[in-house]
Amino acid sequence: MGSNIGNRLEHLQQAVRLLQSHPSIHVMRVSSVYETEPVGLTEQAKFLNVAVKLETSLEAKELLGACQSIENKLGRMRKIRWGPRTADLDILLYNTDHIQLEDLIVPHLRMSERAFVLVPLVEIEPEVRNPITGMLYREEPAMQQDGVSLWKKVESIGDFLQQN
Template identity: 45%
Template sequence: MPAIYIGMGANLGDPLLTLQQAAAALGQHPELHQVRCSSFYSSSPMGPADQPDYVNAVVAAESSLPPHDVLDLLQQIEQQFGRVRLRHWGERTLDLDLLLYGNDIIRTERLTVPHPGLTERDFVILPLAELAPDLKLPDGQTLDTLAAAVKTAPSAHDLQKIT
């Protein structure tokens, strides 16, 4: 079964509770195995600045579900949590992104894996590095190298571990 990594983010309602409950929902799904969740991080919004800070985390799992079925599952969970997305890169109740699916590179109309921007987002790299510090991305980059670069980047002060 391929290892999959799911990015989670929220900044409306009680985002920490929402992410904890979303991680629990993923952990209870019969087609996801060995489910683990990173620490939770608070970060400034990547998009418009006139919105609350985000809470982010990453979930690791193994699954025999095909990638598009994983995407469907994530969208179903978002809907169960009352997904609200008001504007591009804006506030949201829950966002679940398939970051990695094994070593696969997927480019379809509905799905791009590795997730675009994965290597540029400290709120993804640091929680992902907690779960899989030795991970090598499909393009050959190593997660430990990316995490080291993030920790010294000027934006690193915006990311705070909260649990």
């Protein structure tokens, strides 16, 4: 998840609360909060990013719908590709599935190239592997990139939701 408009932390907290309130989603873990440089359109504010591990009985396409609904509730506007946003919820992985649909590709297409995705992901799942290549994500070259700074350490979901 990422946010770079308004109260970035509050948007991420609200997104986690909305995920938790879904009857078919159980939030299991939230990473620490990282501040990251924007990618693509660089003339915008820095992002706060977290990774969230969850369990769900939803199919991947249904989970995508739930994530997009949360983005909409948080005021996400899709006007500029890679532009500023209140909330961006991406499905990085779905079990070890390889999914290629028109509007959903899992594993996320560019995640292996993006430290802002890999650093929080590897924090909560150090042994997670790319389901296509079998490579540990913590061994990806992108893990060495600059532009990702620890913003707030998170010890638990409750800790994350209570931070200011």
